[in-house]
Amino acid sequence: MFIKSLAASLAALSFLPKSSRALSEKIQTLSDLVESTPEEVKLWREIRNQFLLNPDLVHLNCGSLGASPRIVIDSVCAYMRELEGDPVHHEWGGISSGMDEVRDAVAQFIGADGDELVLTRNTTEGMNSVATGLGLKKGDEVLTSNYEHGGGMVCWQYLARKFGVKVRYVRIPRQVRSKEQILELVEDKISRKTRVCSFSHVDTITGMQMPLAEIAEITRPKGILLACDGAQAPGMLAIDIKKLGVDTYACSSHKWMLAPKGCGWLFVRKEVQERVQPVVLAEGYRAYNASIGTREVPLILGHGTAVDFQNAIGRERIEARARELNRLLRRRLDEMPALERITPEQPELSSAIVTYALDPEKGQNGQIVERLFKDHGIRIKPAQGTYAYVPNEEDVPRESYNALRFSTHIFNSENDVERVTSVLREILA
Incomplete structure (x- = not known):
């Protein structure tokens, strides 16, 4: 089974101190999950558990900053203790x-x-x-x-x-x-x-x-x-x-x-x-x-x-999962009249980041982003448009998109997508 091989890979991580190797044992608890749950669902649920993200937080802003898994944080702490000893x-x-x-x-x-x-x-x-x-x-x-x-x-x-x-x-x-x-x-x-x-x-x-x-x-x-x-x-x-x-x-x-x-x-x-x-x-x-x-x-x-953590999961598997969640998110957001997607549809031109221009009559992106976080614990990014660092030359005018940017990664889930789209649907109604 893939999950067992992942556990074995994590147990043998080349950079992992002994004090952190016990983390890999948590993956083996997947055997207690109901057999009717699809294998991939088991995997991503357990991978989510490897992160210290607050349970009430929906972190859809990896484009600004990612979250390190426990196994990385504990290895850093172990190396720091060892270094400070000599x-x-x-x-x-x-x-x-x-x-x-x-x-x-x-x-x-x-x-x-x-x-x-x-x-x-x-x-x-x-x-x-x-x-x-x-x-x-x-x-x-x-x-x-x-x-x-x-x-x-x-x-x-x-x-x-x-x-x-x-x-x-x-x-x-x-x-x-x-x-x-x-x-x-x-x-x-x-x-x-x-x-x-x-x-x-x-x-x-x-x-x-x-x-x-x-x-x-x-x-x-x-x-x-x-x-x-x-x-x-x-x-x-x-x-x-x-x-x-x-x-x-x-x-x-x-x-x-x-x-x-x-x-x-x-x-x-x-x-x-x-x-x-x-x-x-x-x-x-x-x-x-x-x-x-x-x-x-x-x-x-x-x-x-x-x-090593990403290699144990597989780079292609990670990309597929991030894109899968992003496609689901796009399908939900595309249904909202107040949002216009400005990220290309084609896979070769797109990624696990998607951005939507917000109808100004429904509000300013900064206000929406602040409301999402303060009232609902959802973290996304306001994207103003072409960057302010671009000089305002005649042939390259700055453009304001009043946009909302969403990023999906392996610590996210379908529940995160449903939560943010449900809240946005209510806010933008």
């Missing part, structure tokens, strides 16, 4: 040697080689490392979009202010019809001066997937570096980073990968590492394959536990 030994030896294993585990998780990945604190740190390491100069152009988060946007705008680099924007429309539409918009904006294209894998506003592999087919022959803000994809989507064709990819693992807060990583493809000169060097390009300086060792090792 701080010098374990900070630069002892348990800290496991950070290399974590780096390799993360690399394998995304289909990369260990020497193409460095452990960071978040996406913003990774994106800034790329932007400041490229040596761009006045007249060089960076092409990005009006849907970027500040973590992947302001690094390029800093280069514009400091060095005269020109930042240009692809204006992605409110309703995207196809990959071809996006590719045409991107290709039309590329010029002879374009040195970098920088896009989110899954955009933070609507949850739309950018067709990165197809964009790479445009950029690579031209020698344009394709940088990616991947804050919203790994841990939700079963990605293969080599197939995406990106040159750099920065991630916040404390979102969908369910790692401890303050954990992330940066992928830099081997073939472009000479182009991206790291700000902090440790024996040359060891900066790409070794953690340097004093680091948060227990958190990084807990990151490894989070990877």
